[in-house]
Amino acid sequence: MAETVFAPWDDPNETPLITFQNVTKRFGDFVAIDDLTLDIFEREFFALLGPSGCGKTTMMRMLAGFENPTEGAISLAGKDIAGVPPNKRAVNMMFQSYALFPHLTVWDNIAFGLKRDNLSKDAVATRVEEMLKLTRLQKFARRKPHQISGGQRQRVALARSLAKAPKLLLLDEPLGALDKKLRQDTQFELMDIQEKTGTTFVIVTHDQEEAMTVASRVAVMDEGRIIQVATPERIYEGPNSVYVADFIGDVNILSGTAKPFGREMYQVDWGGGTLATAASAKPFSDGQSCHLAIRPEKISITADRPEADNAVQGKVLDIAYLGNLSTYYVELPTGQTIKAQTANTRRISRRTFTWEDPVWVSWTATAGVLLDS
DSSP, X not given: OOOOOOXXXXXXXXXXXXXXXXXXXXXXXXXXXXXXXXXXXXXXXXEEEOSTTXXXXXXXXXXXXXSOOSEEEEEETTEEOTTOOGGGSSEXXXXXXXXXXXXXXXXXXXXXXXXXXXXXXXXXHHHHHHHHHHTTOGGGTTSOGGGSOHHHHHHHHHHHHHHTOXXXXXXXXXXXXXXXXXXXXXXXXXXXXXXXXXXXXXXXXXXXXXXXXXXXXXXXXXXXXXXXXXXXXXXXXXXXXXXXXXXXXXXXXXXXXXXXXXXXXXXXXXXXXXXXXXXXXXXXXXXXXXXXXXXXXXXXXXXXXXXSSEEEEEEEEEEEEOSSEEEEEEEOTTSOEEEEEEEXXXXXXXXXXXXXXXXXXXXXXXXXXXXXO
């Protein structure tokens, strides 16, 4: 039997767990959130992604109950949550600093919220043991926070946040304090825990790689507005604007004017009489200004002129060697630079191309996305 794909946002019969309806948040004259409407579904791992100051943390704080919207409504499980204090919401928030009690053991840190709910000793013990097992911390139960690593402290904070079985867990830059390797390991642990518990996670991050790894959907934000909400694949392969294309991953942006050229095909004049052929289901009128966004890994680099929809000659200006990949910066006769990426599949002692080499860069008509803004 085929596995059903988790995509409640594509099902009109699904009711969202969280709804932002025309939410605006002002601090004095400053508009932090600008007329925002958004649905988040149960069991989603939802990422709010954007640069500092784009409004992600304000959205998070409104969900947690630390701020109320100036206009509009936020509902959780069908109930308007404006004015409901943080401790009365089925929401928990995990901070970047983890905010663990240094004088309490790992076990007592996890038990803290449960004890305050006047649960029986046995019920507390059972739940804490469940959380220790879930986060693989059984061996560290009697240690204090300063006696364990940063990654383990992160898991204690997560266990404590999940102990009271919230409907919604908010994670504010939760992996910011960890080094790159540990961050990557912890991202997969987070996904695993989220799947096992079925809790809805909303994560705030400015790290696009992190958002793309963990999230079922990503909302790319800028200046208090959501520019695009989609699955990581759709955001990467089909950005809806130059801003999103540029914010997620590496990209070449060729700006020019479009000219219809057959069915759903266009020629893009991008300077110096250079024409690129691009496919686009989105219509463009003759002479309309446009941007062609092409990922470096979709651009080939060869010594000889290839048979391709688009081929331009240039010379190698710079090379970035990243172990598994090499990125070539190729300067074109127009003065523009195009990035082409190749996978380093074999262990070789010398590169195929080096600085100042004449090369051809080429790509297919469907390799890029034609954008109007």
